[in-house]
Amino acid sequence: MKNxxxxxxxxxxxxxxxxxxxCSRKDKQSAQITICFAFQDLxxxxxxxxxxxxxxxxxxxxxxxxxxxxxQDANRQLEQIRDAIAQEVDGIIMxxxxxxxAVTIIGEAxxxxxxxxxxxxxxxxxxxxxxxxxxxxxxxxEEAVAYMAKAARKLNRKMTPLILVGDLGDQNSIERxxxxxxxxxxxxxxxxxxxxxxxxxxxxxxLANLEAALQVEPGVDFLFTSSDFLYPQVxxxxxxxxxxxxxxxADHVILGGLDGDSTAYKLxxxxxxxxxxxxxLFFEADAIMDALLEAIEKGQSTPEKWIQDPGFALTQENMAxxxxxxxxxxxxxxxxxxxxK
Amino acid sequence: xxxxxxxxxxPGEVVLSDHSILVLTVLYFLLIWAIYPHMAGRRNLANLxxxxxxxxxxxxxxxxxxxxxxxxxxxxxxxxxxxxxxxxVMATRFDPAKFQHNxxxxxxxxxxxxxxxxxxxxxxxxxxxxxxxxxxxxxxxGLAVAKLRMPPxxxxxxxxxxxxxxxxxxxxxxxxxxxxxxxxxxxxGAVGPVPSALLIVVSLTVIAFVILNRSxxxxxxxxxxxxxxxARVSGIPTERVIILAYIFSGFCAAVGSILYSARLEAGRxxxxxNLLLDVIGAAVIGSISLFGGKGKVLWAVYGVLFFVVxxxxxxxxxxxxxxxDIIKGCVILxxxxxxxxxxxxxxxxxxxxAGG
Numbered sequence: 001m002k003n004x005x006x007x008x009x010x011x012x013x014x015x016x017x018x019x020x021x022x023c024s025r026k027d028k029q030s031a032q033i034t035i036c037f038a039f040q041d042l043x044x045x046x047x048x049x050x051x052x053x054x055x056x057x058x059x060x061x062x063x064x065x066x067x068x069x070x071x072q073d074a075n076r077q078l079e080q081i082r083d084a085i086a087q088e089v090d091g092i093i094m095x096x097x098x099x100x101x102a103v104t105i106i107g108e109a110x111x112x113x114x115x116x117x118x119x120x121x122x123x124x125x126x127x128x129x130x131x132x133x134x135x136x137x138x139x140x141x142e143e144a145v146a147y148m149a150k151a152a153r154k155l156n157r158k159m160t161p162l163i164l165v166g167d168l169g170d171q172n173s174i175e176r177x178x179x180x181x182x183x184x185x186x187x188x189x190x191x192x193x194x195x196x197x198x199x200x201x202x203x204x205x206x207l208a209n210l211e212a213a214l215q216v217e218p219g220v221d222f223l224f225t226s227s228d229f230l231y232p233q234v235x236x237x238x239x240x241x242x243x244x245x246x247x248x249x250a251d252h253v254i255l256g257g258l259d260g261d262s263t264a265y266k267l268x269x270x271x272x273x274x275x276x277x278x279x280x281l282f283f284e285a286d287a288i289m290d291a292l293l294e295a296i297e298k299g300q301s302t303p304e305k306w307i308q309d310p311g312f313a314l315t316q317e318n319m320a321x322x323x324x325x326x327x328x329x330x331x332x333x334x335x336x337x338x339x340x341k
Numbered sequence: 342x343x344x345x346x347x348x349x350x351x352p353g354e355v356v357l358s359d360h361s362i363l364v365l366t367v368l369y370f371l372l373i374w375a376i377y378p379h380m381a382g383r384r385n386l387a388n389l390x391x392x393x394x395x396x397x398x399x400x401x402x403x404x405x406x407x408x409x410x411x412x413x414x415x416x417x418x419x420x421x422x423x424x425x426x427x428x429x430v431m432a433t434r435f436d437p438a439k440f441q442h443n444x445x446x447x448x449x450x451x452x453x454x455x456x457x458x459x460x461x462x463x464x465x466x467x468x469x470x471x472x473x474x475x476x477x478x479x480x481x482x483g484l485a486v487a488k489l490r491m492p493p494x495x496x497x498x499x500x501x502x503x504x505x506x507x508x509x510x511x512x513x514x515x516x517x518x519x520x521x522x523x524x525x526x527x528x529x530g531a532v533g534p535v536p537s538a539l540l541i542v543v544s545l546t547v548i549a550f551v552i553l554n555r556s557x558x559x560x561x562x563x564x565x566x567x568x569x570x571x572a573r574v575s576g577i578p579t580e581r582v583i584i585l586a587y588i589f590s591g592f593c594a595a596v597g598s599i600l601y602s603a604r605l606e607a608g609r610x611x612x613x614x615n616l617l618l619d620v621i622g623a624a625v626i627g628s629i630s631l632f633g634g635k636g637k638v639l640w641a642v643y644g645v646l647f648f649v650v651x652x653x654x655x656x657x658x659x660x661x662x663x664x665x666d667i668i669k670g671c672v673i674l675x676x677x678x679x680x681x682x683x684x685x686x687x688x689x690x691x692x693x694x695a696g697g
Contacts, residue, residue: 064659065659066656066659067660067661067662068656068662068665069662069663069665069666071615072611072614072615073611073614073615073616074605074609074611075601075604075605075612075613075616076615078604078605079388079392079652079656080656082388082391083385083388083653083656083657084656085384085388086379086382086384086385086388087377087379087385087656087657088379098516100516100518100606100607100609101516101605101607103518103606104604104605104606104607112384124518167514174438198514200514
């Protein structure tokens, strides 16, 4: 054992003394721009499509992209972004775990003088400067639910509305809920008191909570999901109850959501969904990349800009003209075109 | 001839040495440094060590439980529940839009802040409260394992589920912001040039070292982990020893919670949700046995260092995100294989020694 200890000490001493040639090297060896793209996870089609759009566009511009997945852990995301800062990246694009951790992480980037862009999930407050692109969730949700209410009005009966609420730690979720209530409260004669079902943006939780809610109140006939990725759970609960019926059927539940993914598009085409709020994913991805690259080019270390994606509601009425503005429709058609080729 | 013998035995001795993981860490660090020069940059080193301290606090606690032949899967949920309870005591403001429907609104906290918001004693009281809750949960775990003879895996798994759920229930999934600056300084501040997190965790490490290496209690921990029946026959109060191990683990989890909550500047009901693999992984890499009776404070330090250097280095590489997970898994597996190799070489060296 004595030999081993001596050997270890000699090796460590030798390495520390002789190897560190890297010490004198300059960190920046090329003019290539490096951007850290830190995302909280890729659990929905929206995040997957955003990830693809951002990484592919940046790489096509010969920008080095450091991808970091925090697996829904705010502390891990903080550590990953601190590591990126230590690497002296030129800029950071972040999809934060939640608005609160976004504020802390923006502070780290500000302190290091590295421009940071926040994609789609805004910080809890605007105390620290950042580039933020976010959809006008409240207005988009309101527009979609207003169309659903218009469809409900034709049925000449009092409706029992239900909303699948997202994680209330997420500002987007809060705004979508507000948009829903704005539209529902505009028709006090049409709606009973809405039922709120928490989902925490989790498919399993949604399934369990929605099943429980419909056992208590089986008369639900108007349902808004705060995110399109929960449609499979909605179908799984409604179908056994005989309530998964297309528009025009007496048992049809008026359905709507928000995001604009390919599932929502298919369900609208098949006539199950009445309306869905659409975030313009490609606009948002382009906007955050353009703003960040402009800040890097101008040498701005703490740029501040709040970019809003106006979005729109795709309804059964305007579908023929506007479906190609829906990102879910476009990626679906692109995929189909790829298969045909 | 003598030199040849020494050279032949050297690899085995190096692998068997207490410091082999440190050697591996240094070699790996230097390799990465050669490729990514900023690996040894001042900012990166500061960053790297700031990631070491809270994780080390958790691994030290986990080590005590592993030494007595148990496991504590509830550590991360202790972090979550202590994080939100501490924040409820000291937060300076609560957003009514998020919290007014909380059952504790206007009872424990209100728009004006937590229970002790604004008072000079808010931060110390919150810290003491967090530590007390950690100790209490550790005591409950220990009681169930030692007195009720329930399997540690089951007890702490249920504990993990229960306390994670409790943290979410207490906050309705909301993060609690607006923690006092004095609390944030505990995780992010410094005493002179020395980070406060370092001071806290080094103190914890010294305490753990003294308990394990300089006290009778330390010998009892190892004895219970190596053979509980023999320990019982020898007059060691095995039940109390097991309970104490879980209490220390709960205490360390609360220390980790303080450091992580301070660096994230929020009480978070999901704090540490995905940290358990890091804690157990770092302990195993440090050669702390999952079968009990084997583990040293120094090994825990080495295990955490290796784990954090690995994580830090992978973040330097322009890899796609899934490749990082795959590489990390492979490296942990290799470290586990190295541990198995060490055990085999150790056994082979013991047999001739016993024979001759």
